[in-house]
Amino acid sequence: MITNPDPYGYRLDLQDALATSKAAKIVYAYARCLIHGSSLDSDLKAQAEGHIPNALPQIKAELKKWIEAARLLGERWDDADEIEEADHLLEGMIELRTDAEGLEKAIGEPIRELVNQFDRELLVHKELLETLVGTNWYTNYCESIPVEISQPLWWLNLTDEPKPVGELFDAEFKDMVARVQYARKMFPSVVGMLAADVSDEADFQVRKLVWRSPDQLGEARFNLPPKTTAEEEKALRPVQIFFDKKPKAHVLVQLGPYQEQTDERGRIWVTLEKLRPTWNGRLYVGTPQVEWILERDS
Amino acid sequence: MTKNSLTFQQLEKLASADLDDYSVQNLAEHLQGLAGWWLNESALQHLRELEDPSLLRLIQNGHPKLSNQLGSCWLNLVVKGQYPLLNPAVVLPLQWKKGISDSIRLPTALRQLATKIRQQITASKEIPNYQLAKEYGLDWASASFPDLADDLFTTFDSGWGSLMVGLITTLQGLKPQITVWGSLAWLDDQGVSRVEGLSEKMQVAKKWGAQKFAVALSQYQEAKKFAEISDLELIRCASAVPLRIFPAVQPYLTEYSQRPEPAQQGDEESFQRCRNYFFNLPAFSDQLDSFRDSHLKTEIVRRCRQQLQTNYPHQKWTHLISLVSHSPSLQELIVKVLQPEKCLFFYSPDPKQTKILDNVEKLKAICPQAEFVPFENQIEDMKKTFRASIQKFVSGIDASKVVIEIKSGTASMKYWLGQMAQPRNWIFNLESRMLENRENDPGTEKVELWQVE
Numbered sequence: 001m002i003t004n005p006d007p008y009g010y011r012l013d014l015q016d017a018l019a020t021s022k023a024a025k026i027v028y029a030y031a032r033c034l035i036h037g038s039s040l041d042s043d044l045k046a047q048a049e050g051h052i053p054n055a056l057p058q059i060k061a062e063l064k065k066w067i068e069a070a071r072l073l074g075e076r077w078d079d080a081d082e083i084e085e086a087d088h089l090l091e092g093m094i095e096l097r098t099d100a101e102g103l104e105k106a107i108g109e110p111i112r113e114l115v116n117q118f119d120r121e122l123l124v125h126k127e128l129l130e131t132l133v134g135t136n137w138y139t140n141y142c143e144s145i146p147v148e149i150s151q152p153l154w155w156l157n158l159t160d161e162p163k164p165v166g167e168l169f170d171a172e173f174k175d176m177v178a179r180v181q182y183a184r185k186m187f188p189s190v191v192g193m194l195a196a197d198v199s200d201e202a203d204f205q206v207r208k209l210v211w212r213s214p215d216q217l218g219e220a221r222f223n224l225p226p227k228t229t230a231e232e233e234k235a236l237r238p239v240q241i242f243f244d245k246k247p248k249a250h251v252l253v254q255l256g257p258y259q260e261q262t263d264e265r266g267r268i269w270v271t272l273e274k275l276r277p278t279w280n281g282r283l284y285v286g287t288p289q290v291e292w293i294l295e296r297d298s
Numbered sequence: 299m300t301k302n303s304l305t306f307q308q309l310e311k312l313a314s315a316d317l318d319d320y321s322v323q324n325l326a327e328h329l330q331g332l333a334g335w336w337l338n339e340s341a342l343q344h345l346r347e348l349e350d351p352s353l354l355r356l357i358q359n360g361h362p363k364l365s366n367q368l369g370s371c372w373l374n375l376v377v378k379g380q381y382p383l384l385n386p387a388v389v390l391p392l393q394w395k396k397g398i399s400d401s402i403r404l405p406t407a408l409r410q411l412a413t414k415i416r417q418q419i420t421a422s423k424e425i426p427n428y429q430l431a432k433e434y435g436l437d438w439a440s441a442s443f444p445d446l447a448d449d450l451f452t453t454f455d456s457g458w459g460s461l462m463v464g465l466i467t468t469l470q471g472l473k474p475q476i477t478v479w480g481s482l483a484w485l486d487d488q489g490v491s492r493v494e495g496l497s498e499k500m501q502v503a504k505k506w507g508a509q510k511f512a513v514a515l516s517q518y519q520e521a522k523k524f525a526e527i528s529d530l531e532l533i534r535c536a537s538a539v540p541l542r543i544f545p546a547v548q549p550y551l552t553e554y555s556q557r558p559e560p561a562q563q564g565d566e567e568s569f570q571r572c573r574n575y576f577f578n579l580p581a582f583s584d585q586l587d588s589f590r591d592s593h594l595k596t597e598i599v600r601r602c603r604q605q606l607q608t609n610y611p612h613q614k615w616t617h618l619i620s621l622v623s624h625s626p627s628l629q630e631l632i633v634k635v636l637q638p639e640k641c642l643f644f645y646s647p648d649p650k651q652t653k654i655l656d657n658v659e660k661l662k663a664i665c666p667q668a669e670f671v672p673f674e675n676q677i678e679d680m681k682k683t684f685r686a687s688i689q690k691f692v693s694g695i696d697a698s699k700v701v702i703e704i705k706s707g708t709a710s711m712k713y714w715l716g717q718m719a720q721p722r723n724w725i726f727n728l729e730s731r732m733l734e735n736r737e738n739d740p741g742t743e744k745v746e747l748w749q750v751e
Contacts, residue, residue: 204442205330206356221323223352237353245320265319265348 006038008144014040018047023054024062037146047138052107059103063114066096070121070275077128078173085178085281090132094141097122097155122155133160134184159187182296183209183281188272189229209290211283217245219238220253220292228272238267243286254284303327303403305446306378313381317344325383326353331442331510334362335391335506341383351616362391364506365439365558369394370498371464371474372439373408373457374481376495377450386498387407389506390565391439392461392469398435403445408454412436415461418484419469421702422543423628424734426574440498455483456493459512459535463547463554470574471567472555479503480512480550483534489537492517497524504528505673512550551578560596569597573740581735582588593628594740602635602728605745615701616640617692617726621715622670624653630664632703632728641668642691644684644715646675677714684718697722700747719750 009238014029033040039074040048073093080086095122104115123131132138142156150156160181166200186207211220222239225232237257240262241248247266252259256275260268283292312328315321322344326333334357337345345353364372373390380386390408398408412435419431459482467474492514493499495526500511500521508530515536519705525532533553537546555578556583561569572593574700584672608614618638620629622645633641643665645658658670669691672685692700701724704712719725724747731742 109332169433184643204355204358204440205353207326208327223323223327223350225355226351232351237352238350242320245318247319 006033008038010038011034011040011044013132014044014048016043021064023051024058026100027059027103027106031099031106033102033156034105035098035102035149036144041043049106053202056107056110059107059200060114063100063103063111063118066100067114067118068229069093069126070118073122073125074128077125083282084159084278086177087132087135087137090129090139091141092268093125094120094129094132094138094155098145098153101153115262126154126158129155130158130160131181133158134181139266173179177234179294179296180280180282183294186224187270187276190228190230190233209281210295212287212295213292214290215271218248218285218292219245220285224272233273233276234271236269236271238265241266241268251285252287252289254289255282256280303405303445303553304450305447306449309377309450310381312549313383315383317341317383319344319346319348322383323353326356327446329445330356331440332388332390332444334360334611335389336384338385340381346644364369364391365393366391366476367393368471368473369396369434369464370439370476371460372479373454373460374479374499375457376452376498378452385502385505385516387495387502390457391443392464393437393439394434394465395437396433397487398437400435401437403438404436404441405446405448405450405454407448407451408452409436409455411454411457411461411655415458415465418462418543422476423491424542424544425466425469425576426570428636429470429588431465434468436461445533451506456481456499456710457484458484458496459490459547459550462543463512463550466544466547466551467555470555470578471571472575472578474554475554478508478512478533478550479506479510480510480533480535480554480555482512482514482547482550486541489541490514490516490535492520496521497527500524500528500530504530512551512553514546516556525591548578548580552580552585558593560593563597563600569594569741576740577733581733581737587625587735588739594628595631598740598743599631599634602743602745603629606635609745610747611714613724614699616699617695618642618701619644619688619691619715619718621645621707621711622654622657625706626655628706628728629657629661632726633665636701636703636726640691641665642687643670644667644687644711645670647672648675680711681714683715684715688718697702698724700724701726701747703727721750723750724748725750 010029010033012025017026017029026048070093073089077086077089080089081124100115100118104111142150145156171197185211207220207224207226209224212218219242221242222237239253241251241253249262249264249266251262253262253268255268255270256278258268258270262268281294283294284290285292308328315325317340324342325341326337326345329336334342337357342357346360364370366618371394373392374387375390376387383666400412416431416434419425419428422428432750459480463480464474473663481493481496483491494516495514502522503511506589510533511525511530512533512535516535518532518534521532533549535550549674555575558571558575559568561572574679576586576589576594579589590592614637615636618633618636618641620632620641620643622629622643629643643655643658643661648653661668663669671683671687673680697720702719703726704716705728707715716725727746729744729746731739
């Protein structure tokens with residue numbers, strides 16, 4: 001009896017792959033079924049396993065590339081221009097490590113040493129991978145794998161506890177990453193559709209995000225609730241710019257997808273809904289643009 | 299008090315600033331959930347004009363509401379100094395919670411006051427569930443309120459009354475009436491005593507919807523002029539020697555405790571809740587009589603009927619003989635408990651006894667089949683009237699179906715009515731515990747019956 005209805009469609013991918021007769025493609029699809037907990041009948045299993053011998057050389061070659069990619073992760077991450085790009089590198093490595101786990105389940109001994117090597121290389125960059133904790137991508141990805149499978153897998157159980165500064169990248173970049181993490185942590189979570197969903201009294205507090213200009217005279221303030229509803233996500237909220245504690249009118253501000261002039265009271269108006277997908281908390285003010293620095297624990 | 303507590307120094311700096319976007323936001327952020335309560339109208343209006351949904355939610359649009367849930371209470375205090383951005387007096391919405399220690403987020407002096415209140419209640423056996431007081435701790439009414447430092451207020455003494463009635467009603471299972479406020483202190487050698495800042499406190503109480511305000515009797519004259527300005531009705535609390543807590547705050551409790559739902563059949567908890575509310579009402583008042591009728595009587599009748607059914611399962615009384623008393627509900631209660639087919643009521647027609655005559659009229663409405671016979675107070679006349687009327691009333695009736703009720707009337711009336719009993723008649727009495735205020739304690743009624751040999 002099929003108990004798992006294949007929620008992410010990996011069984012369908014396997015059926016598609018089998019139709020192509022490409023051995024490596026079939027085994028990758030089979031591995032994803034195993035790691036994501038899709039149920040397979042014995043016939044489908046037997047068909048997929050029949051392609052392992054033919055797929056093995058290509059899979060070994062791929063694993064060697066993944067090991068190399070893991071080794072260079074720190075360097076490539078340092079070179080990334082934007083935090084989104086750096087995030088994508090890390091997300092890709094997490095996915096590959098999970099695929100490798102599935103392949104090991106499917107193939108076993110012949111690739112075990114390569115998978116272990118991949119694991120050792122990736123473990124070196126655990127701190128980098130931890131910058132993904134708290135992102136929607138990481139949360140959703142971990143949830144896509146049944147807990148009985150993910151529970152022993154370290155890369156699916158990362159935490160964002162503070163760590164000593166590593167040697168892989170410079171302190172400035174590390175500080176920027178920490179600020180992005182802080183901004184993500186302070187960004188409200190959506191609890192439901194209606195105001196009644198925000199039931200905890202503490203949710204009526206305000207979290208203030210404050211950015212300061214390099215000369216410390218400018219200050220930008222954004223008041224956020226700890227939790228919001230779908231309705232509140234659409235509400236316009238001010239980000240207010242002050243110079244020497246006075247609102248600054250007609251200055252260009254960039255925050256996420258917004259690039260706008262402040263109104264008479266020094267405000268630009270944003271919605272959480274529009275900020276949410278790319279929220280990294282980085283703010284630029286003036287022409288030419290100058291990045292103002294987000295204060296942590298403000 | 300914690301390391302993040304809002305201190306006097308911080309508040310003084312923030313609340314003394316000019317009314318501008320920057321300062322008013324700063325102050326609101328420090329006050330968190332108290333912002334809506336503490337900021338004055340100009341500061342709140344300024345915040346509203348910023349049109350920031352987060353700030354509007356924080357101040358609850360400037361109209362925060364007190365909770366009327368069990369355990370809720372609130373203090374009304376004057377902050378040290380006066381500031382352009384704050385109300386003249388401020389509100390501290392609090393909550394008595396079972397099974398917690400006093401929150402360390404509250405100032406030390408406030409926690410000391412909470413300890414004193416628990417100790418006073420524990421020593422006052424007349425307060426219902428007094429022994430449970432030690433199980434309750436004081437906390438903020440909302441987790442969104444900030445931690446407060448010890449130096450923010452000069453004293454919390456004036457919060458004694460509000461915390462005291464708050465915990466007593468909590469122990470009574472009664473919710474608070476959010477329109478009733480007060481400011482009372484307690485001195486161990488004087489009892490209820492005066493407080494500072496009444497004018498500011500009444501002003502702020504009115505702003506938050508107060509209609510009544512409790513003060514010490516010794517401060518009543520002073521309070522009267524402020525109450526007139528703020529359009530508040532005053533509640534006077536006083537202590538007599540020996541100093542006792544419950545009588546001192548009873549006038550406050552009468553108004554502060556919310557009238558509960560009527561007792562439900564067989565539900566002990568709802569009955570006790572109504573009984574506790576009954577204790578808070580002034581003795582021999584119309585308010586108390588009408589509450590007993592509307593909330594307790596049905597359940598008292600049911601309990602008495604249950605006693606009859608248990609002890610006299612096969613006995614049925616068809617004829618009741620009784621005296622009309624001062625208590626309008628006693629005869630009605632007895633009729634409902636015994637459920638006779640016919641009743642004979644004697645009453646004194648003395649025009650000075652207006653209450654008795656009123657009750658005759660009420661009973662006529664309740665028992666339209668009953669006979670009402672007036673009698674003179676001279677013993678011989680009374681005996682003559684009793685004998686003649688009873689003979690006629692019970693003529694041809696099985697004597698074991700006749701019951702003479704001796705709870706009502708004066709000792710002499712009861713005695714002579716009892717003397718009229720014939721062999722096999724029944725004598726009925728209803729006993730109950732007498733409270734210190736001479737009212738009967740509801741729920742302690744005990745049916746007593748004797749058959750004449």
